[in-house]
Amino acid sequence: MKRENISKKLSGEWLLLFNDEIVDHSANVEDILKLAEEKFPAEKFPDDDIRISKVIDGKLRDFC
Numbered sequence: 001m002k003r004e005n006i007s008k009k010l011s012g013e014w015l016l017l018f019n020d021e022i023v024d025h026s027a028n029v030e031d032i033l034k035l036a037e038e039k040f041p042a043e044k045f046p047d048d049d050i051r052i053s054k055v056i057d058g059k060l061r062d063f064c
Contacts, residue, residue, distance in 0.1 A: 012056035019049050029054075 014032040016024045018040060026032050032052050040050050 010054070010056040012054050015051075015053050015055060017049075017051040017053060 011027075013025045013027055014029050015022050016032050016036055016039075023039065024032065024035050026035075029052070036050060036052060040048065
């Protein structure tokens with residue numbers, strides 16, 4: 001099974017992390033991308049660690 005197919009089946013929350021601390025979360029990745037651009041523009045935070053990650057619901061074994 002392709003990775004993209006698995007990710008579409010998995011529900012969960014997207015997290016915006018700044019230096020390993022959760023700043024915000026949303027079920028919609030577009031919202032998280034907008035927040036990242038607004039709160040942490042690259043020219044203001046060039047050396048900081050900004051990540052977007054998804055926390056899934058349920059058990060991964062159910063989907064593999």
